[in-house]
Amino acid sequence: MSDATVFIVDDDQAVARSLRWLIETVRLKVETFASAQAFLDGYDASKPGCLVLDVRMPGMSGLELQERLAARRTHHVPIIFITGHGDVQMAVRAVQAGAFDFVEKPFNDQDLLDRIQRAIAFEGEQRGREAHRAQLRALFASLTPREREVLDLVVEGLSNKAIANALGLSAKTVEVHRAKVMEKLHARSLSDLVKLAMQHQAA
Amino acid sequence: MITGSDAMWLGFVALWGALTVALIALAVMLLRLREAEQRLRDKEAEQQGVLDRLQENEYRLRTIIESEPECVKLQAADGTVLEINPAGLRLVDAGRPEDIIGKKIYDVVAQEYKDIYRENMRRVFEGEAVVYEFKSITLKGRTCWMETHAVPLRDARGAVYALLGITRDITEHKWAEEQGRRHQTELARVARLSTMGEMATGLAHELNQPLSAIANFARGCIRRLRSGDVAPADLIEPLEEVCEQAERAGEIMRHVRDFVRKSEPRMTAVDINQVVRSVVKFTELEARQHETVVTLHLAPQQPRVWADSIMVEQVICNLVRNAMEAMAETRSLRREIMIRTVPQGEDAIEIEVIDTGPGIDGAVIDQVFDQFFTTKPEGVGMGLSISRSIVESHGGSIRAESRAGGATFRFTLQAIPLRLSSDERRYSLHS
Ligand SMILES: Nc1ncnc2c1ncn2[C@@H]1O[C@H](COP(=O)(O)OP(=O)(O)OP(=O)(O)O)[C@@H](O)[C@H]1O
Ligand SMILES: [Mg+2]
Numbered sequence: 345m346s347d348a349t350v351f352i353v354d355d356d357q358a359v360a361r362s363l364r365w366l367i368e369t370v371r372l373k374v375e376t377f378a379s380a381q382a383f384l385d386g387y388d389a390s391k392p393g394c395l396v397l398d399v400r401m402p403g404m405s406g407l408e409l410q411e412r413l414a415a416r417r418t419h420h421v422p423i424i425f426i427t428g429h430g431d432v433q434m435a436v437r438a439v440q441a442g443a444f445d446f447v448e449k450p451f452n453d454q455d456l457l458d459r460i461q462r463a464i465a466f467e468g469e470q471r472g473r474e475a476h477r478a479q480l481r482a483l484f485a486s487l488t489p490r491e492r493e494v495l496d497l498v499v500e501g502l503s504n505k506a507i508a509n510a511l512g513l514s515a516k517t518v519e520v521h522r523a524k525v526m527e528k529l530h531a532r533s534l535s536d537l538v539k540l541a542m543q544h545q546a547a
Numbered sequence: 548m549i550t551g552s553d554a555m556w557l558g559f560v561a562l563w564g565a566l567t568v569a570l571i572a573l574a575v576m577l578l579r580l581r582e583a584e585q586r587l588r589d590k591e592a593e594q595q596g597v598l599d600r601l602q603e604n605e606y607r608l609r610t611i612i613e614s615e616p617e618c619v620k621l622q623a624a625d626g627t628v629l630e631i632n633p634a635g636l637r638l639v640d641a642g643r644p645e646d647i648i649g650k651k652i653y654d655v656v657a658q659e660y661k662d663i664y665r666e667n668m669r670r671v672f673e674g675e676a677v678v679y680e681f682k683s684i685t686l687k688g689r690t691c692w693m694e695t696h697a698v699p700l701r702d703a704r705g706a707v708y709a710l711l712g713i714t715r716d717i718t719e720h721k722w723a724e725e726q727g728r729r730h731q732t733e734l735a736r737v738a739r740l741s742t743m744g745e746m747a748t749g750l751a752h753e754l755n756q757p758l759s760a761i762a763n764f765a766r767g768c769i770r771r772l773r774s775g776d777v778a779p780a781d782l783i784e785p786l787e788e789v790c791e792q793a794e795r796a797g798e799i800m801r802h803v804r805d806f807v808r809k810s811e812p813r814m815t816a817v818d819i820n821q822v823v824r825s826v827v828k829f830t831e832l833e834a835r836q837h838e839t840v841v842t843l844h845l846a847p848q849q850p851r852v853w854a855d856s857i858m859v860e861q862v863i864c865n866l867v868r869n870a871m872e873a874m875a876e877t878r879s880l881r882r883e884i885m886i887r888t889v890p891q892g893e894d895a896i897e898i899e900v901i902d903t904g905p906g907i908d909g910a911v912i913d914q915v916f917d918q919f920f921t922t923k924p925e926g927v928g929m930g931l932s933i934s935r936s937i938v939e940s941h942g943g944s945i946r947a948e949s950r951a952g953g954a955t956f957r958f959t960l961q962a963i964p965l966r967l968s969s970d971e972r973r974y975s976l977h978s
Contacts, residue, residue, distance in 0.1 A: 449755045
């Protein structure tokens with residue numbers, strides 16, 4: 345299906361290999377890392393996917409890795425924690441700190457795979473929204489200052505005439521600016537324009 | 548003119564003079580004789596007095612020794628009992644003096660203490676006063692603990708000709724000590740039980756690893772078989788992994804079983820050097836495979852410890868194996884292990900296992916004794932944790948150090964003192 349990758353961080357190589365064997369049945373790409381540090385060093389944030397992480401690891405723990413990733417200003421990969429028996433408290437802390445989900449060992453294979461799919465879907469949407477916002481920012485950045493002024497007043501619901509008065513321009517000039525804005529933002533109607541402006545403001 | 552009567556007179560005088568002289572001489576001689584006689588009599592009397600006094604003295608000493616509540620005995624250098632008082636006879640369960648006098652004292656010394664006893668006798672005959680403890684098996688086969696204060700007896704020329712020993716039965720005292728130790732062991736067992744509680748938690752985590760790996764591999768196989776897009780040969784590798792992980796789980800369980808089974812230490816007097824030698828013997832093959840040279844620096848006085856020898860063996864064995872594994876891992880050029888037994892004063896002994904491996908990272912050195920802490924792909928991380936609980940159950944302690952050229956593990960055990968004190972009290976016949 346997607347070209348998403350499941351990143352597995354587990355100090356136990358046998359467990360990591362077994363997860364790969366299981367996850368590959370749903371045709372996802374898998375990359376394994378033997379320690380939290382190895383992941384920090386080798387992870388390419390531009391690749392879509394999710395992270396499957398053992399809470400307990402020698403050296404940097406899963407929770408620490410989560411903190412380190414959160415502190416980065418890059419895109420946030422969703423994390424599914426795998427917790428052992430009696431580590432529920434740790435799992436709760438992880439979720440409070442923004443983890444996507446957790447599964448408790450021993451887990452049902454279908455359950456884990458479903459959660460992985462959900463995490464990947466979530467991440468896909470997130471990436472989509474991010475892309476959209478980036479696109480909006482680019483479009484708005486292409487407007488001239490005068491066009492921005494005209495747009496702001498259009499969105500406030502002023503008529504061309506009122507805008508012309510407010511800006512000390514001729515109605516004809518306002519008409520030209522307005523057409524230019526519609527064109528640059530690929531808006532087909534006034535309502536389109538209002539929606540785009542609101543989305544941009546929210547972003 | 549000389550007349551006849553004159554001549555008679557003269558003759559008489561001459562005769563009388565001669566007689567007088569003779570008489571005086573006689574008297575003087577008589578007097579001398581008397582004097583001599585008197586002197587002789589005086590001397591005899593004097594000698595008799597000395598003899599009497601000597602006899603009196605000996606009698607007094609004998610009375611003291613005979614009525615002495617503790618065993619007093621004289622021994623020759625070879626251990627032959629020369630004399631012994633009634634208390635001594637009672638102590639060794641001898642009915643008549645000839646049951647023990649003329650026999651070797653070793654007849655009543657327990658087998659494992661004969662060497663110690665011999666060593667102490669040697670010291671006395673070299674002129675030292677010593678105090679020592681030993682286990683005794685009496686003539687009637689009773690086991691008891693004795694403490695002897697021994698001093699050398701010297702002849703007129705100053706040579707030591709016998710050992711004078713005063714021996715006390717300290718069985719009761721020993722028993723109380725033993726009770727104390729039992730109590731300690733019991734405490735250690737309780738402590739270990741709570742360690743086992745901790746271990747159960749760790750164990751759950753640890754067993755979860757191979758078990759979840761097994762489940763994942765198996766599920767992966769089932770899914771592929773269900774979807775039908777797998778060649779049977781592709782399933783061999785994951786199924787082999789399943790077997791390996793099952794073995795790994797079994798290995799973890801074996802460690803736990805060992806740990807639980809040996810929770811009752813059987814304490815005996817153990818020659819620690821002997822334990823070290825036997826460990827070296829049964830790790831010989833591994834050492835050869837790892838191309839490791841093992842050298843020993845053992846304390847010369849063969850220190851004994853109160854310990855469960857199998858358990859102590861296990862500790863040393865764990866340390867030696869770890870050392871070999873550490874050196875193999877980094878392909879150290881020099882692969883040497885040195886094992887030392889170093890007495891720490893009279894009542895402790897330190898056992899050191901020193902290697903020339905990579906040492907231990909400062910960041911984890913505090914964790915190496917934790918359960919399941921391991922840096923080895925095939926490791927379980929139980930070796931040092933078990934070792935620590937064994938050492939602590941013996942009342943000792945264990946620690947790890949890292950040097951530039953390798954790691955050193957040392958642990959202490961309580962030693963049985965060869966000589967309880969270096970008390971120089973002297974026992975004199977002339978009180
Ligand atoms: N001589 C040594 N030199 C360097 N590191 C050592 C040495 N001995 C122990 N260690 C470290 O301590 C860790 C724990 O040792 P321990 O014996 O408890 O477990 P293990 O050897 O890994 O596994 P096992 O339970 O099979 O013995 C080792 O994995 C290793 O990292
Ligand atoms: Mg080990």
